[in-house]
Amino acid sequence: MAGLVPESVQKVANVALGSREGDKLKDLAQNTKDTTNKDRLTTDYGVKQGTADDWLRVASHEKTGPMLLEDPFARERIMRFDHERIPERVVHARGSGAFGKFRVYESAADLTFAPVLTDTSRETPVFVRFSTVLGSRGSADTVRDVRGFAVKFYTEEGNWDIVGNDIPVFFIQDAIKFPDVIHAAKPEPHNEVPQAQSAHNNFWDFQFNHTESTHMFMWAMSDRAIPRSFRMMQGFGVNTFTLINAKGERHFVKFTWTPELGVHSLVWDEALKLAGQDPDFHRKDLWEAIANGVFPKWKFGIQAIPEADEHKFDFDILDATKVWPEDLVPTRYIGEMELNRNPDEFFTQVEQIAFCTSHVVPGIGFSDDPLLQGRNFSYFDTQISRLGINFQELPINRPTCPVMNFNRDGALRHTITRGTVNYWPNRYEACPPAAKEEGAYVEYAQKVMGIKARMRSDKFKDHFSQAQLFWNSMSTIEKRHIINAFGFELDHCEDPVVFGRMVQRLADIDLNLAQTVAELVGGEVPKQGRPNHGRHAPALSQTEFPGSTPTIASRRVAILIADGYDQVAYNAAYAALSSALAVPLVVGTKRSKVTAANGKSTQPHHHLEGLRSTMVDAVFIPGGAKSVEALTRNGRALHWIREAFGHLKTIGATGEAVDLVHRAIGLPSVSVSSSGDVHESYGVVTLKELRPERLTEVVTIAKGATGFMEKFFYGISQHRCWDRELDGLNKQVAY
Numbered sequence: 001m002a003g004l005v006p007e008s009v010q011k012v013a014n015v016a017l018g019s020r021e022g023d024k025l026k027d028l029a030q031n032t033k034d035t036t037n038k039d040r041l042t043t044d045y046g047v048k049q050g051t052a053d054d055w056l057r058v059a060s061h062e063k064t065g066p067m068l069l070e071d072p073f074a075r076e077r078i079m080r081f082d083h084e085r086i087p088e089r090v091v092h093a094r095g096s097g098a099f100g101k102f103r104v105y106e107s108a109a110d111l112t113f114a115p116v117l118t119d120t121s122r123e124t125p126v127f128v129r130f131s132t133v134l135g136s137r138g139s140a141d142t143v144r145d146v147r148g149f150a151v152k153f154y155t156e157e158g159n160w161d162i163v164g165n166d167i168p169v170f171f172i173q174d175a176i177k178f179p180d181v182i183h184a185a186k187p188e189p190h191n192e193v194p195q196a197q198s199a200h201n202n203f204w205d206f207q208f209n210h211t212e213s214t215h216m217f218m219w220a221m222s223d224r225a226i227p228r229s230f231r232m233m234q235g236f237g238v239n240t241f242t243l244i245n246a247k248g249e250r251h252f253v254k255f256t257w258t259p260e261l262g263v264h265s266l267v268w269d270e271a272l273k274l275a276g277q278d279p280d281f282h283r284k285d286l287w288e289a290i291a292n293g294v295f296p297k298w299k300f301g302i303q304a305i306p307e308a309d310e311h312k313f314d315f316d317i318l319d320a321t322k323v324w325p326e327d328l329v330p331t332r333y334i335g336e337m338e339l340n341r342n343p344d345e346f347f348t349q350v351e352q353i354a355f356c357t358s359h360v361v362p363g364i365g366f367s368d369d370p371l372l373q374g375r376n377f378s379y380f381d382t383q384i385s386r387l388g389i390n391f392q393e394l395p396i397n398r399p400t401c402p403v404m405n406f407n408r409d410g411a412l413r414h415t416i417t418r419g420t421v422n423y424w425p426n427r428y429e430a431c432p433p434a435a436k437e438e439g440a441y442v443e444y445a446q447k448v449m450g451i452k453a454r455m456r457s458d459k460f461k462d463h464f465s466q467a468q469l470f471w472n473s474m475s476t477i478e479k480r481h482i483i484n485a486f487g488f489e490l491d492h493c494e495d496p497v498v499f500g501r502m503v504q505r506l507a508d509i510d511l512n513l514a515q516t517v518a519e520l521v522g523g524e525v526p527k528q529g530r531p532n533h534g535r536h537a538p539a540l541s542q543t544e545f546p547g548s549t550p551t552i553a554s555r556r557v558a559i560l561i562a563d564g565y566d567q568v569a570y571n572a573a574y575a576a577l578s579s580a581l582a583v584p585l586v587v588g589t590k591r592s593k594v595t596a597a598n599g600k601s602t603q604p605h606h607h608l609e610g611l612r613s614t615m616v617d618a619v620f621i622p623g624g625a626k627s628v629e630a631l632t633r634n635g636r637a638l639h640w641i642r643e644a645f646g647h648l649k650t651i652g653a654t655g656e657a658v659d660l661v662h663r664a665i666g667l668p669s670v671s672v673s674s675s676g677d678v679h680e681s682y683g684v685v686t687l688k689e690l691r692p693e694r695l696t697e698v699v700t701i702a703k704g705a706t707g708f709m710e711k712f713f714y715g716i717s718q719h720r721c722w723d724r725e726l727d728g729l730n731k732q733v734a735y
């Protein structure tokens with residue numbers, strides 16, 4: 001029925017149905033129903049219901065008497081509702097996801113015989129779930145936290161899951177510590193405070209006492225922990241897996257996803273405000289991009305180390321608190337993933353999907369990474385209590401290849417398997433194990449000798465070298481953000497033991513970092529630090545990943561107007577933004593019609609109170625004397641401009657609006673156009689005298705452009721104007 005199933009979703013689904021990508025959609029279709037106006041309301045046992053409004057009771061027009069428990073319709077509705085909730089995930093409870101496809105463009109046959117990584121003609125359907133780690137299902141999207149990046153590949157050989165994060169290392173080396181790190185990070189036990197935050201005593205108490213977390217907490221304090229969008233994050237498998245090739249050779253590998261749009265983050269003040277103003281910011285962002293057909297894409301990369309080289313590094317390659325620096329082990333990009341279809345129903349798809357690190361297909365294997373081995377146990381185990389023992393039968397989880405075995409029964413089993421035997425071996429030779437030639441998973445014949453002991457290799461004991469490597473590799477801006485993040489986090493620790501010790505710990509990474517943070521948060525200023533090895537690894541900085549080409553596709557750009565706005569400039573901006581696949585959002589002083597100086601009118605998408613500057617990437621203000629006068633007298637409009645400036649966003653203005661922007665920002669070092677020349681100053685792009693013929697709809701986004709739209713769009717494509725922050729201007733404006 002029109003309106004109930006979004007058209008864009010149907011379109012993509014139809015295209016996909018003829019392809020391998022469509023195999024999973026076809027499979028899901030067996031369990032998918034549409035709600036239409038031809039349907040009639042029934043009970044779960046199929047009997048039509050005549051009313052959904054009144055419980056059966058003893059009643060008359062004069063008197064409402066007691067209701068009757070005998071009403072099966074009412075009982076079913078209430079009891080069914082009473083049991084709607086299932087336990088949320090013990091970690092990564094809040095998330096959102098989408099369908100898509102994966103393809104390798106270069107075979108990795110030298111590393112593996114898994115067709116998903118070698119067959120360049122093959123398209124593999126995927127479902128991806130992004131998540132935060134600490135918060136409950138209803139918590140905000142933009143909190144400071146690690147983001148989950150879990151990919152399920154529905155391959156022809158079975159499901160393969162890469163259950164990764166947007167940060168390449170982890171807090172612990174051995175899975176046995178997982179309950180401790182999560183308990184310490186989640187809300188404290190006595191008062192269940194704070195929600196979805198690492199800024200509290202217990203988190204930082206653990207970080208101090210558990211030095212193997214040092215590298216990871218540096219990443220968690222960096223901009224990686226406040227992404228602008230799920231679409232602008234890298235993904236990392238984190239753990240060390242293995243690939244086995246047709247010759248039987250084994251390599252240790254790490255998997256990486258790198259986004260086409262580049263790696264970009266929010267600024268902290270914006271993230272904080274968004275958590276209240278639009279807690280679903282990331283969820284909506286992913287949905288909106290896919291619905292608008294701007295499909296997010298990631299390149300898929302592998303780092304590989306031959307088995308013989310396992311011990312050639314000064315870190316243990318099985319230690320999940322260490323990266324493999326790219327100068328030692330370069331990433332080879334061999335494939336691409338695109339997300340192109342929003343889910344049909346959140347619960348049955350995003351909530352019920354169950355990822356597990358132990359889901360690997362022939363040609364892919366595990367390593368002795370002590371974190372991975374514990375994860376391989378934990379996911380399956382928790383899914384039994386979250387979803388029930390038959391969770392693999394759920395439509396979103398079941399593979400697209402045949403499944404047959406003698407696992408039976410259990411709550412909510414619904415596959416009906418015919419036959420008189422449910423065991424192997426049986427007299428009919430029914431369902432025998434597969435031979436290797438038939439595609440059986442055969443474990444790599446790994447030689448293992450040793451003593452039973454609760455220990456790890458000595459290289460696991462180095463907890464600081466890579467924390468220093470990370471710090472050394474940050475850009476000036478990223479370092480500032482890390483200092484500010486510690487300033488915020490430790491300020492939320494009331495216990496002086498906690499923040500006092502933590503600033504001492506920072507001296508193990510960098511003395512200057514420790515001293516600056518100590519000044520900020522009030523701890524004793526350390527006098528001596530651990531010597532720094534001085535090494536760098538550029539790929540650790542997200543500034544190394546600006547995106548494949550400058551683009552403003554999917555960027556949200558506000559156009560601020562009031563009655564009397566200049567319609568020529570407005571129209572030109574709107575058209576150019578739309579043709580560049582950005583999302584123009586018209587924001588008026590009111591949401592009812594706003595009339596331009598030439599008498600034409602437009603209906604804004606929002607008004608200034610409803611949509612805040614935090615929810616957009618850039619702002620454009622067209623001229624028009626009356627409109628600009630109204631905006632100048634409107635405190636919220638002035639705040640909008642100042643806040644966008646403070647959050648380092650590109651601001652564009654033409655005609656009379658140039659003076660408004662100049663006045664709102666009020667800094668002598670930010671200059672504006674006073675003629676027919678386009679002027680750019682700290683990401684503020686202005687053109688005082690507008691000649692309409694200079695506004696074109698088709699804009700080339702490139703460095704050094706001279707036109708107004710070109711400069712404005714190029715600024716947006718660069719994400720933020722960092723010079724504003726480097727020169728301290730954002731600190732001089734109240735927002």
Ligand code: HEM
Nearest residue numbers: 089092129148149150164165170175178238374375378382
């Ligand atoms: C390398 C470090 C780790 C990474 C990258 C990671 C990543 C993830 C991700 C992305 C999810 C969410 C999956 C989804 O979207 O449904 C998740 C959930 C989970 N993780 Fe991890 N995790 C790590 C370490 C661990 C460890 C060490 C354990 C336990 C020993 C663990 C236990 C869990 C559990 C129990 C869930 C909930 C699963 C569910 O309810 O379906 N994780 N993890």
